[in-house]
Amino acid sequence: MKRFITFAVIAALAISVLGCPTAGYGAETLKAATTTALKAKAVSDQAITLTWKKAEQASGYEVYKYHAKKKKYGKIAIVKKNSFKCTGLEADTTYRFKVRAYISKGGKTYYGAFSKVVKEKTEKSQGQKVVAKAKKKIGASYRAGAAGPKAFDCSGFVYWVYKNAGVKPKKKVKRTSSAGLYHSLKKHKVGSSIKSIKKAKAGDIILFTRGRSFSHAAIYAGKGKLIHASTPKRGVVSTSVKTLHNSGTKVAAIIRVV
Numbered sequence: 221m222k223r224f225i226t227f228a229v230i231a232a233l234a235i236s237v238l239g240c241p242t243a244g245y246g247a248e249t250l251k252a253a254t255t256t257a258l259k260a261k262a263v264s265d266q267a268i269t270l271t272w273k274k275a276e277q278a279s280g281y282e283v284y285k286y287h288a289k290k291k292k293y294g295k296i297a298i299v300k301k302n303s304f305k306c307t308g309l310e311a312d313t314t315y316r317f318k319v320r321a322y323i324s325k326g327g328k329t330y331y332g333a334f335s336k337v338v339k340e341k342t343e344k345s346q347g348q349k350v351v352a353k354a355k356k357k358i359g360a361s362y363r364a365g366a367a368g369p370k371a372f373d374c375s376g377f378v379y380w381v382y383k384n385a386g387v388k389p390k391k392k393v394k395r396t397s398s399a400g401l402y403h404s405l406k407k408h409k410v411g412s413s414i415k416s417i418k419k420a421k422a423g424d425i426i427l428f429t430r431g432r433s434f435s436h437a438a439i440y441a442g443k444g445k446l447i448h449a450s451t452p453k454r455g456v457v458s459t460s461v462k463t464l465h466n467s468g469t470k471v472a473a474i475i476r477v478v
Contacts, residue, residue, distance in 0.1 A: 253321040253332030260340035265311035268340050274302045278321035286316040311345035346387045346478035347423025353385040354439045354447040360456040362449045375437045377449040389477035399434040402427050411474035414465050425475040
């Protein structure tokens with residue numbers, strides 16, 4: 221009988237200490253601690269800011285982000301204020317978030333309900349903005365000496381795209397020839413041959429030579445493709461780098477200013 225009573229007392233103590241995290245705290249208070257009005261806003265190509273309405277009596281908040289590969293939410297931060305800036309994100313990518321408040325009292329932690337899930341897409345990277353602007357001109361005419369907006373030559377196309385893409389290049393892209401582009405931007409060269417194309421990123425300027433002279437300029441679109449003002453017959457087109465390189469016009473410089 222004594223053994224039974226002792227076991228019962230131990231069990232009761234265990235339940236009181238380890239039981240439901242909301243036990244011993246008013247349901248109405250926890251309901252008031254529910255996080256509401258969660259909003260997300262992209263502030264760059266790598267960051268999203270979250271804000272929400274301050275919950276009553278909350279000691280702080282837990283922020284969760286959905287992990288696509290794991291197919292579940294994971295806690296990414298514990299904050300005291302009703303806002304959080306999530307950084308280190310991928311450009312032009314949609315993310316989902318949720319938040320819950322917690323109350324710390326008497327050495328215990330009590331959690332309110334999760335907020336509604338919000339989703340937000342990061343901004344395009346500087347290079348992606350360049351490519352997006354270039355793509356809009358596919359099909360435009362080629363005309364020697366032209367620099368847009370309806371017709372272009374090769375260097376005029378590069379100039380116009382950078383001028384109108386809404387980006388802030390490390391150095392201004394001038395209206396000049398392909399040789400002029402090289403001489404004004406060579407400090408930003410990241411490659412100098414077809415073998416270097418694996419280093420290229422979307423938005424890079426690709427310069428070509430024929431013989432010993434610079435002869436062509438294009439914008440790298442990613443995945444081995446470029447966009448350029450080709451010839452009077454073809455106009456502005458998307459072409460593989462290898463196709464153009466193998467035609468006798470050789471990759472001579474990869475320039476990165478965004």
